[in-house]
Amino acid sequence: xxxxxxxxxxxxxxxxxxxxxxxxxxxxxxxxxxxxxxxxxxxxxxxxxxxxxxxxxxxxxxxxxxxxxxxxxxxxxxxxxxxxxxxxxxxxxxxxxxxxxxxxxxxxxxxxxxxxxxxxxxxxxxxxxxxxxxxxxxxxxxxxxxxxxxxxxxxxxxxxxxxxxxxxxxxxxxxxxxxxxxxxxxxxxxxxxxxxxxxxxxxxxxxxxxxxxxxxxxxxxxxxxxxxxxxxxxxxxxxxxxxxxxxxxxxxxxxxxxxxxxxxxxxxxxxxxxxxxxxxxxxxxxxxxxxxxxxxxxxxxxxxxxxxxxxxxxxxxxxxxxxxxxxxxxxxxxxxxxxxxxxxxxxxxxxxxxxxxxxxxxxxxxxxxxxxxxxxxxxxxxxxxxxxxxxxxxxxxxxxxxxxxxxxxxxxxxxxxx
DNA sequence: CACCGTCAAGTCGCA
DNA sequence: TGCGACTTGACGGTG
Numbered sequence: 228x229x230x231x232x233x234x235x236x237x238x239x240x241x242x243x244x245x246x247x248x249x250x251x252x253x254x255x256x257x258x259x260x261x262x263x264x265x266x267x268x269x270x271x272x273x274x275x276x277x278x279x280x281x282x283x284x285x286x287x288x289x290x291x292x293x294x295x296x297x298x299x300x301x302x303x304x305x306x307x308x309x310x311x312x313x314x315x316x317x318x319x320x321x322x323x324x325x326x327x328x329x330x331x332x333x334x335x336x337x338x339x340x341x342x343x344x345x346x347x348x349x350x351x352x353x354x355x356x357x358x359x360x361x362x363x364x365x366x367x368x369x370x371x372x373x374x375x376x377x378x379x380x381x382x383x384x385x386x387x388x389x390x391x392x393x394x395x396x397x398x399x400x401x402x403x404x405x406x407x408x409x410x411x412x413x414x415x416x417x418x419x420x421x422x423x424x425x426x427x428x429x430x431x432x433x434x435x436x437x438x439x440x441x442x443x444x445x446x447x448x449x450x451x452x453x454x455x456x457x458x459x460x461x462x463x464x465x466x467x468x469x470x471x472x473x474x475x476x477x478x479x480x481x482x483x484x485x486x487x488x489x490x491x492x493x494x495x496x497x498x499x500x501x502x503x504x505x506x507x508x509x510x511x512x513x514x515x516x517x518x519x520x521x522x523x524x525x526x527x528x529x530x531x532x533x534x535x536x537x538x539x540x541x542x543x544x545x546x547x548x549x550x551x552x553x554x555x556x557x558x559x560x561x562x563x564x565x566x567x568x569x570x571x572x573x574x575x576x577x578x579x580x581x582x583x584x585x586x587x588x589x590x591x592x593x594x595x596x597x598x599x600x601x602x603x604x605x606x607x608x609x610x611x612x613x614x615x616x617x618x619x620x621x622x623x624x625x626x627x628x629x630x631x632x633x634x635x636x637x638x639x640x641x642x643x644x645x
Numbered sequence: 646c647a648c649c650g651t652c653a654a655g656t657c658g659c660a
Numbered sequence: 661t662g663c664g665a666c667t668t669g670a671c672g673g674t675g
Contacts, residue, residue: 235669246670248652288669330667331654341655348654373656407657620646 228518229323229460229499231275231282232511238533238641239274239508240630242267246291254300260291261302265309272313276320280511282499284325285355294344294351303358314359323459323499324361326352327368330405335372335385342388353396363398364459368426371402371409371417378408382417389421398457403464404431406475411446412437418453425450428464429489430503434475444492451498459499465489466503477503480572481510483517483565490518509641513565522559534568536642540584542571572645581618582608588625588642591634600628 236242244264247256268289275283292298303310317324334345352367359365374381392400402418403426404411411425411432418425427450429443447463454461467485469476481504504510516526531553539546545567552560552567589604596604607624610616622643629637 244670246652248671250652251671329654330656333655336655338655344654375656617647623646 228496229281230502230511230514230518231280231284231323231499232502232504232507233284233327234286234288234507236271236274236508237506238639238644239271240638242270242274244286244288246288249292249295249297252292252297257291257298257300257302258305261300261306262309264289264291265306265313269309269313269316272316272320272322274508275322276316278508278512279515280508281320281322282325282501282511283322284327284501287326287328287352289355290351293355294348303354307358310355310358311360314361317359317361323365324356324359325366325368325462325501326355328352330370332369333372334369334388335381337375337384346388346392349392349396349400353399356399357395363457365399366401366424366458366462367396367399368401368403370405371414374408378413382413385417386421389423401426401458401462404428404435406431406434408435410435410437411450415446415449415453418450422455423453424455424458424461425453426462426464428466428503430466430468430475430477431464433468442492443489444494447493447495447498460497462499462501464503465500469505477505479505480569481514482569483513483562486514487517487562506645516561517565522561524553524556524559527553527559527561527564530564532636533639533641536584536588536640537645538568538571539587540581540642541574541576543580543583545571545574576618578612582611584642585618585621585625588637588640591637592625592628592632595632596628 235244244267245260247260268285271283275281287293290298290302293302316322328345328348332345332348333341334349336342336345349367349369356365356367371385372381389397389400401424402414404414405428409417411427414425417423427443427447432443432446447461450463451461465481465486467478467482468474469478481502500514502510502514512530516530519526531549535546535549538549549564549567552563585608592600592604604621604624607616607621611618611621626643628634629643
């Protein structure tokens with residue numbers, strides 16, 4: 228089983244993707260943006276390798292206007308060596324990647340222009356995976372599209388248009404149930420008819436349910452039959468409802484207990500799980516640590532080094548509790564550890580606790596910073612106490628100093644980004 | 646440097 | 661027929 232995350236990272240340096248507006252596009256700018264974004268992608272892949280994350284979705288924003296005539300650059304040739312270099316890292320590390328055109332790529336539209344743009348977009352995604360040199364187990368995930376008051380016709384349009392696609396797209400295309408129009412039963416029927424693997428998305432199924440009597444595991448095992456040898460392991464999407472937002476919104480983090488309940492009910496290892504969640508790689512690491520057979524406390528200690536200042540800021544009591552929890556070096560208290568983290572993150576941050584955490588982090592700079600940095604920091608604390616500036620303004624300053632003074636321990640901390 | 650409107654896509658519900 | 665909501669992170673302009 229591989230567990231992974233989609234598109235972006237938290238707390239990993241130099242991994243942001245840049246873009247621009249359509250009216251500002253020119254060749255020079257595009258080259259610059261693509262070059263930047265490929266560097267970011269490489270940094271993400273390096274991070275994944277280092278953290279043993281074997282599943283990752285590449286953002287469709289990798290190449291700005293990649294499927295639009297606005298971008299007529301032969302970018303796959305211009306950057307071919309960089310792309311294949313990244314592809315080599317992916318392949319030799321055994322990572323599995325994917326891409327996922329958004330809800331706006333609609334292959335079954337009655338509007339031929341929309342369909343043609345959808346095909347262009349699928350070609351674009353294929354071009355990236357081809358340029359990376361990865362095989363047919365690296366998938367492109369697509370939704371079926373709109374209904375247009377006539378589902379049967381809409382489905383047959385999907386089937387007709389799918390047939391028009393060229394083989395390099397077909398060998399990677401898989402389809403997924405959505406939260407509005409096509410439930411898992413619909414998608415399974417289409418997938419079976421066309422011989423396309425089906426991705427089960429648990430939250431979409433919860434919201435757009437075909438049969439309330441059937442549980443997740445029923446559908447997951449049914450989907451398994453659509454995955455052939457050349458497709459690699461079955462894949463699925465897993466997410467949890469954000470309890471404070473409206474139906475379908477992804478949670479900030481994957482709640483440990485709920486995930487484990489799912490994992491144990493699933494009872495299978497021959498499936499890859501793509502998490503869709505706000506805290507991205509953080510939840511991926513969490514779920515990997517939750518399910519690994521290599522349950523050494525070192526994993527939790529590494530995590531703790533990244534979370535600790537955030538926890539100190541949120542809940543000094545839990546900070547002490549977690550330290551106690553990690554004392555026994557032969558133990559692997561993964562459930563308690565992440566439960567403490569999750570509970571702490573929900574706590575209300577007080578001014579006093581926030582300043583306490585700031586001062587702990589400041590400890591790294593107390594003796595090495597310049598006078599004006601010291602003055603600026605203490606002034607910021609006073610301004611924050613009086614409500615003149617926000618905590619994030621001070622954190623940004625400390626982050627800049629972290630980079631400037633190359634404080635390795637802090638460079639890996641989530642404190643600046645959570 | 647913080648803030649916020651805008652962008653970009655296609656569908657669908659509602660006037 | 662037309663328009664706003666939906667979604668997302670980043671741009672781009674303002675103060």
